[in-house]
Amino acid sequence: MGKKVKSPYGFSMPILLLFGLIGQLAWSVENMYFNLFVFEEIAPNLDAVTLMVQLSGITATVVTLIAGTLSDKLGNRRSFISWGYAIWGVTVAIFGCLSTDTVASVLGVPTLEAISIALTLAVVFDCVMTLFGSTANDAAFNAWVTDNTTPSIRGSVEGILAILPLIAMLVVAGGFGIIKSIVGYQALFIALGAVITALGVYGIFAIKDSPTLERSGGFSDIFYGFRPSVIKENSNLYLTLLVVGIYGIACQVFMPYIIIFMTTYLHFDVIEYSIVFGLAIILGAAVNLYLTRMSDKKDKVRLMYVAAGIFSGGLLIMYLTSMITEKIALLILFGIGGFVMISGNIFISALSGSLVRDYTPKGAVGKLQGVRMVFSVLIPMIVGPAIGNAVNKIRNVKLPDMNSADAMTTEYIPAPEIFLVGAVISLLLFAIIPLLSKRAKKL
Numbered sequence: 193m194g195k196k197v198k199s200p201y202g203f204s205m206p207i208l209l210l211f212g213l214i215g216q217l218a219w220s221v222e223n224m225y226f227n228l229f230v231f232e233e234i235a236p237n238l239d240a241v242t243l244m245v246q247l248s249g250i251t252a253t254v255v256t257l258i259a260g261t262l263s264d265k266l267g268n269r270r271s272f273i274s275w276g277y278a279i280w281g282v283t284v285a286i287f288g289c290l291s292t293d294t295v296a297s298v299l300g301v302p303t304l305e306a307i308s309i310a311l312t313l314a315v316v317f318d319c320v321m322t323l324f325g326s327t328a329n330d331a332a333f334n335a336w337v338t339d340n341t342t343p344s345i346r347g348s349v350e351g352i353l354a355i356l357p358l359i360a361m362l363v364v365a366g367g368f369g370i371i372k373s374i375v376g377y378q379a380l381f382i383a384l385g386a387v388i389t390a391l392g393v394y395g396i397f398a399i400k401d402s403p404t405l406e407r408s409g410g411f412s413d414i415f416y417g418f419r420p421s422v423i424k425e426n427s428n429l430y431l432t433l434l435v436v437g438i439y440g441i442a443c444q445v446f447m448p449y450i451i452i453f454m455t456t457y458l459h460f461d462v463i464e465y466s467i468v469f470g471l472a473i474i475l476g477a478a479v480n481l482y483l484t485r486m487s488d489k490k491d492k493v494r495l496m497y498v499a500a501g502i503f504s505g506g507l508l509i510m511y512l513t514s515m516i517t518e519k520i521a522l523l524i525l526f527g528i529g530g531f532v533m534i535s536g537n538i539f540i541s542a543l544s545g546s547l548v549r550d551y552t553p554k555g556a557v558g559k560l561q562g563v564r565m566v567f568s569v570l571i572p573m574i575v576g577p578a579i580g581n582a583v584n585k586i587r588n589v590k591l592p593d594m595n596s597a598d599a600m601t602t603e604y605i606p607a608p609e610i611f612l613v614g615a616v617i618s619l620l621l622f623a624i625i626p627l628l629s630k631r632a633k634k635l
Contacts, residue, residue: 207399208337211273212353214391215329216360218284221384222248222321225364226287228451229377230314234292236591236603238449240311242581244318245448249573251319252326256565259331261414264559267407269336270399276328278392281385283321288381290314328392330565339402343550350549354542355477358534362473369462408556416556417563429551429560431628433567435496435621436544439503440568442618443537444576446507449584449606456591456605457514458522468523472530480538492543493629499540500621506533507615514608529611540621579617580610 227241234240263272290313296306341349372380416422423430446453454460460468483495509529516522552560587607 204340204398204400207395208349208352209356211277211329211333211391211395211399212356213359214388215277215325215333216356217363217384218280218325218388219329220357220360220364221284221368221381222318222325223448224361224451225368226314226318227448228455229287230311231452233377234290234310234314235307236605237311238452238581238584238604238606240315241448241452242577244315245444245577246574247315248318248322249569251322252330252573253565253570255323255326256331256569257414257563259327260335261411261416261559263332263335264408264413264556265411267405268401269332269339269405270395270401272332273328273336273399274392274395276324276332276392277395278389280321280324280328281387281389281392283317283324283385284388285382285385287314287317287321288378288385290317291378326565330569334564336399336401338549338552339405341549350542350546351480351483351538353545354538355480357541358473358477358538362470367466369466373462413559416559422556426551426553428628429548431624432544432547432551433564435540435624435628436548436564437567437571438620438624439500439540439544439618440572441576441579442503442507442614444572445580445583445614445617446606446610448577449580449610453606453608453610454526457589457608458526460523464523468527468530472527472534475531476534476538479535480542483535483539483542492547493625496540496543496621496625496628499536499543500618500625501536502532503536503540504615504618506530506536507611507618509533511608511611511615579613580606583607583609583613 223245226244230241230244231237259272263269290310292303292306292310295301295310295313296303299306299309301309337349337353368380375383451465454465454468506529509532510526513522513526513529516525548564584604584607587609588604589607591603591605
């Protein structure tokens with residue numbers, strides 16, 4: 193994978209890959225498959241899916257603010273990572289046991305009421321899962337990576353970290369789809385939960401904190417990153433986070449609905465969308481292995497122009513795909529658009545992630561994880577899905593009733609315009625990057 197990544201702190205690449213990948217698998221299941229699970233198994237209700245994404249984003253941000261500050265105060269990342277992963281896995285397994293039939297049977301309520309209760313429980317369970325996932329991954333694991341890396345290797349490290357979500361997406365969208373069709377959702381979620389929990393137990397013995405990590409701050413520092421003085425002193429960090437926020441909103445306009453879009457609007461089956469996703473992700477990851485290694489030697493801020501252009505171009509191609517009716521051409525063009533989009537996705541994620549770590553002041557790593565979450569999760573996951581669902585409602589593409597070729601349900605499905613809107617929003621990056629570039633030159 194290119195140059196060997198070394199750290200003066202005894203950085204462990206196996207730990208990075210193992211905990212990074214399994215963590216991203218869990219997030220991909222939540223961000224994509226929990227949505228599909230609710231849509232297919234409980235009710236085809238995009239409002240519920242949107243609310244689930246938004247409340248999960250709020251939970252993740254609040255939890256990361258508290259857990260990140262606490263990990264600074266205690267001078268401990270490893271316990272938060274290990275025990276967090278262990279409990280995280282249990283919550284994933286529990287989610288798989290949720291169903292309308294179970295609710296109706298346990299509570300003795302009619303089907304319509306059971307559906308409403310099941311949708312509510314899905315939202316609540318998703319937030320509980322996020323609580324432990326954000327403690328372990330967003331707060332502790334991300335701080336651990338920053339503790340154990342230096343600016344000279346962060347481009348390469350972030351390149352790897354940026355590819356992991358795409359690998360996870362490949363496994364979830366493709367492999368999990370095939371496995372689900374064989375064993376069902378419940379067995380799939382229980383098996384994944386067991387793996388996450390086992391990894392957490394392993395982490396108790398395997399993860400070591402950086403020897404340079406010291407106890408710092410207190411709970412008053414939960415709002416440290418929102419102090420005007422801190423923002424002024426670290427303006428380059430906050431400009432980078434603004435880039436992350438805009439890019440995140442563009443992603444969240446379409447990402448929560450992408451598999452549902454492929455299965456309902458494009459009529460892809462599991463094998464078809466697995467192939468499309470697989471090739472796009474593999475090719476995108478391969479291209480970015482070179483691009484992210486190059487970023488350690490080039491101006492990362494200037495490279496953001498390239499990344500943003502690639503990302504928005506891919507989304508435009510994905511939108512234009514909706515105008516094609518021939519199935520083979522549809523698969524090919526959507527695959528090309530996905531490859532271009534994913535290439536830009538990985539690249540801008542790696543660049544911005546590396547810059548955020550570079551600009552994060554030492555001694556404030558943990559308490560600034562929550563601020564990062566505000567821009568990378570809270571704002572995107574509230575604003576993005578709201579925009580995407582508004583577009584879907586306006587287009588109001590009806591969901592065909594699978595039991596009748598002539599009937600239509602009152603539910604709507606994701607519309608192709610979500611990709612066009614995502615592309616337009618991503619173009620706003622070209623107004624922010626010049627500000628960051630000017631600020632970076634003054635440092």
